[in-house]
Amino acid sequence: MKKVLSAAILLSLVLSGCILVTVPTPTSSPAVTSTAVELPTETQTGVPMLTSTASKTAVASATPSKTLTPSITPTRTKTLTPTKTLTPTKTSTPTKTSTPTKTLTPTQTSTPLPYTLQVEAPVYIKNFVHTDKGCNWLGVAGQVFDANGNPVLNLVLVATGNLGGSALNLTAVTGIPEADVYGPGGYEIQLANKSLASSQSLTIQVYDLQGNALSEAYVFDTYADCSRNLAIINFKAQ
Structure with missing residues (x-):
């Protein structure tokens, strides 16, 4: 009974770790096998781990590097803003130019006619001779002078043209008593x-007998105006 109790106590102590059991070592040395056992690393809670980071210090080279010569940077020119291009207008096609004909050599110029108008002629006034007719009269009258300013008789005055839709060809002689x-x-x-009014449709000319x-x-005009129904036209010799 005592042996059984002692064995039980001994087993209890071994299991609790209180008794160190010595195991005899064999005489021959067995080969030692190195087995790596990964032990858990005990981490202290709340204490940060400082990691030392080694910075690599650059060692300056004793040999100077080649200095680059700066290149010339071109100056940027100012870009001109294009102006508004005008739309060309339609060019008309030139007409065919006629070839000028050969100019004829003028023949001998005729002698100028001796009589011409006085500078003041014509002058338009009211009919002062046939006062009884008033506006019921329209005419042309005057005098003819030589180069010295003397009146010339027996010359023929001819008035031609169109007046009021009718053709005219009328004559008068200078120096008649009725025209004095x-x-x-x-x-x-x-x-x-x-x-009656007319424009550029009547002419008057001097002839000899x-x-x-x-x-x-x-050329002379007429007017449908009682205050201008008489045209005074004088001639003079050049």
Whole structure:
């Protein structure tokens, strides 16, 4: 009974770790096998671990590096803003130019006609001769003078053209008694029995008694106006 109790106590002590059991070592030395046992690392809670990071210090080279010569940077020119391009207008096609004809050599110039208009002519006034007719009269009258200013008689005045839709071809002779009221060497031609307006449709010209032209044919106008129903046209020799 004592042996059983002693064995139980001994087993209890061994299990509790209180008794160190010595195991005899064999005489021959067995080969030692190194087995790495990974032991858990005890980490202290709350205490940060400082990691030492070694910085690599650059060692300056004793040999100086080659200095680069800076290149010339081109200056940027200012870009011009293009102006507004005008839309070309449509060019008309030139017409065909006619080839000029050969110029004829002028023949000998004729002698200028001896009579021309006075500077003041024509002058338009109220009919002062046929006062009884008033506006029911329209005419042209005047005088013809030589180069010295003397009245010239027996020259023919011819008025032609169109007036009020009718063709005219009327004549008068200078120096007749009925025309003396206009002065020595006077003439008078009645154009119509009322005042009528006309523009550039009538001419008057001086002839001699043989029908030779002594002046150019000069254009004159008429007016449907009682205060201008008489045209005074004088001629003079050049």
